[in-house]
Amino acid sequence: MNPAISTQQPPEVIINPVTGDRMTILESGQAYAKIRFDLPPHAKGSPLHYHTRMSETFTVLEGFLEMEFAQQGNRKTLYAGESLHIPAGVHHSFHNPSNDWVAFTTENSPATGFEQFIRGMYGLAIDGQVNHEGMPTNLLHLALLLKKADLVIVGIPLFLQTLLINLLLRLAQAMKTERSLAKYWNQGAK
DSSP states (O other), X not given: OOTTSOOOOOOEEEEOTTTOOXXXXXXXXXXXXXXXXXXOTTOOOEEEEEESSOEEEEEEEESEEEEEESSTTOEEEEETTOEEEEOTTOOEEEEOOSSSOEEEEEEEESXXXXXXXXXXXXXXXXXXXXXXTSOBSSHHHHHHHHHHTTEEETXXXXXXXXXXXXXXXXXXXXXTTHHHHHHHHHGGGO
16 A cells, blocks of 8 residues: 555534534544534534533634533633633533634543434434424433433433433333434444
């Protein structure tokens, strides 16, 4: 093989047709993942949540991103070139309040399941299986994806959330629901 010829494929870009968000997977792995997100003007981003084991570092490349973190109401605007590290267990959300696109990366560690979560969310949107805000309409899909992302939504009592998610996960396992999501995860392995 000629060493001058590169066999590296360009990063994969996935567009969410419901929210307009774009995702580019830059680095993929269980221990670490780096993903670029492009959010259109006034994109909602994510609700206030946290991860029990995963930390995230947000770095803005273009435009600006409004973050809420640590406690409800604690806001910070990140501009191009600025980063914010969110340790595991710290509440956070983000959105694009501007009239322009914002581009940013997230670095996730450990990234176990996060890429599957985001691929599942975008894949379901592409297949028309989400509501107008981009959330899965099938509660079993939602439970499986939340578990993959190690994601806990703030505002729902933890014991209730854990009880509901675990109940839905058992039902999803019995119904072999994960098989319907695996096609989205396997797309990255092509």
